[in-house]
Amino acid sequence: MTIKKDISRWALSCTAGLLLLAPWHQGAAQEKAAELRVAQNGRHLVAADDVPFFYLADTAWAMFHRLNREEVDAYLKDRAKKGFNVIQAVVLAELGGITEPNSYGDMALLDGNPATPNPAYFRHVDYAVRRANEQGLAIGLLPSWGRYWRDGKEQIFDVESAEIFGEYLGKRYRHANLIWILGGDSNVRSAKERKIIDAMARGLRKGDGGRHLISFHPRGPGLASKQLGDAKWLDFYMSQSSHAARDLDTGLYIEHDRRMQPRRPVIDGEPRYEGIPVGFYNQGHDPRLRFDDTDTRQAGWWALLAGAAGHSYGNNNVWQMWTTAREPAIGANRPWIEALDDPGARQAGYLRRFAEAHDFANWEPRQDLILDGSLSGPAKIRAARARDGHRIIVYSPRGEPFTLDLGEVNGAMHNQSWFDPRYGVSYKFRTEQSHGIQAFVPPSSGRGQDWVLVLESQ
Incomplete structure (x- = not known):
């Protein structure tokens, strides 16, 4: 089964809908x-x-x-x-x-x-x-x-x-x-x-x-x-x-x-x-x-x-x-x-x-957030955290699993979603309490199956 079909099948099983990033509009980037x-x-x-x-x-x-x-x-x-x-x-x-x-x-x-x-x-x-x-x-x-x-x-x-x-x-x-x-x-x-x-x-x-x-x-x-x-x-x-x-x-x-x-x-x-x-x-x-x-x-x-x-x-x-x-x-x-x-x-x-x-300007690199996962080689996982603690971003270039401490997210509850960098599509899959340790397994794995995890406090 192709990755597109795999994604579609997985997305349909989610209780939350599929979220696309907003399209570009002519003149939207008129920065001087x-x-x-x-x-x-x-x-x-x-x-x-x-x-x-x-x-x-x-x-x-x-x-x-x-x-x-x-x-x-x-x-x-x-x-x-x-x-x-x-x-x-x-x-x-x-x-x-x-x-x-x-x-x-x-x-x-x-x-x-x-x-x-x-x-x-x-x-x-x-x-x-x-x-x-x-x-x-x-x-x-x-x-x-x-x-x-x-x-x-x-x-x-x-x-x-x-x-x-x-x-x-x-x-x-x-x-x-x-x-x-x-x-x-x-x-x-x-x-x-x-x-x-x-x-x-x-x-x-x-x-x-x-x-x-x-x-x-x-x-x-x-x-x-x-x-x-x-x-x-x-x-x-x-x-x-x-x-x-x-x-x-x-x-x-x-x-x-x-x-x-x-x-x-x-x-x-x-x-x-x-x-x-x-x-x-x-x-x-x-x-x-x-x-x-x-x-x-x-x-x-x-x-x-x-x-x-x-x-x-x-x-x-x-x-x-x-x-x-x-x-x-x-x-x-x-x-x-x-x-x-x-x-x-x-x-x-x-x-x-x-x-x-x-809000990339508020991110700080935080490799210490990765409690378990690939930290070298082609599957190396990288993480960043917003300075206010309301957002954590984790990139897994080959869809390899990793473990995080949810206590690093501010607020009692937070939303969890996967972003697919190949197609610009985001899938919300869970709302969770902001404490404890959790392992994350991306929807697919292997070369070309990269995923971005987003944790956002409510």
């Missing part, structure tokens, strides 16, 4: 990223009205460089519908970003010089940014991929040109709905490279008047927090749990950066992509073995329960906007327009909806 700031507790982002902002990004690194305007519109409309509120894209893209023109034949830079941006190229970037904002999407805008500012044969930036380029972007997009992201899959390896990054940040601040948040997209875990923790321009930590292994606990990366000082929100800016080969850089890897939606869900929920302020999703065919007319990178094998409907993207929207519906 230009007004975003770090919450007072340093753990999440908030909009101008102090409403917590759950950062849910799709990775579209090559959008500016490879898509025409009709394609930009189709892509953005799809991502807004699925519940994303941030689109991560690069001005000077990784794949031919400074040596190949965009869809309209325009190079990004005049004579390859970052101090002389090409206005024609940027008119197309303007269009994409504006259309994203009209869909209620902020742009997580990377000025440059890492290979262009770090030491090496492809380096085009020095301190002077980095500040000029940063100021140009800052002024041009001063009033846009965006977040700056420096780095671009690279780490700061020397004092010289640090000066270039500081100069670009200084230029951005000079150009936009400090209106927008700035982060840094590194390669690997905890590197931005270690290498740039003293940077006054850095507003939130971003890690990259990457694509190295299946069942790698992304929550460990979040925990690492949450321990850093000064305290800042933490987001995984590049977890395992749907459709990318597992351990893609290993020699002799099997290209048929790819991460799927089970892997992307697991990465997101582990990070969220570990205390992340949001999450980024990626698809191997979408980030590079691959078509059959292009050379594939890292085993791309399906046109991006088809890959938009891969299930992991829709399920990322469920993650955001759940987090917002259950």
Whole structure:
């Protein structure tokens, strides 16, 4: 029997009804990223009205460089519908970003010089940014991929040109709905490279008047927090749990950066992509073995329960906007327009909806709540508790059972329900007294059978 049939049969046996998260509505995510700031507790982002902002990004690194305007519109409309509120894209893209023109034949830079941006190229970037904002999407805008500012044969930036380029972007997009992201899959390896990054940040601040948040997209875990923790321009930590292994606990990366000082929100800016080969850089890897939606869900929920302020999703065919007319990178094998409907993207929207519906900004990671259950490996269970004690959230990535102390829930009575992160559906199954020890057995188990337990006081 399929999981859908199993769920339906189980749900019909419940005395309570089946609860669906509310659908997205056009314009429901009109948060102004230009007004975003770090919450007072340093753990999440908030909009101008102090409403917590759950950062849910799709990775579209090559959008500016490879898509025409009709394609930009189709892509953005799809991502807004699925519940994303941030689109991560690069001005000077990784794949031919400074040596190949965009869809309209325009190079990004005049004579390859970052101090002389090409206005024609940027008119197309303007269009994409504006259309994203009209869909209620902020742009997580990377000025440059890492290979262009770090030491090496492809380096085009020095301190002077980095500040000029940063100021140009800052002024041009001063009033846009965006977040700056420096780095671009690279780490700061020397004092010289640090000066270039500081100069670009200084230029951005000079150009936009400090209106927008700035982060840094590194390669690997905890590197931005270690290498740039003293940077006054850095507003939130971003890690990259990457694509190295299946069942790698992304929550460990979040925990690492949450321990850093000064305290800042933490987001995984590049977890395992749907459709990318597992351990893609290993020699002799099997290209048929790819991460799927089970892997992307697991990465997101582990990070969220570990205390992340949001999450980024990626698809191997979408980030590079691959078509059959292009050379594939890292085993791309399906046109991006088809890959938009891969299930992991829709399920990322469920993650955001759940987090917002259950007041994620008040959660605290609480692994100590798990009295018995899998605490390592692919079935590792993670738990969080609302600060006021009125809610406990537990994620079981393989539907493995676990035991909790119900006395951790405030109030005499509480409701118990299962949330299915594959379909965005919630099932209330019991009202119970808030004392004693209880074992919980999810409705199904095995790889791909992940479940979220919700305990809410009445």
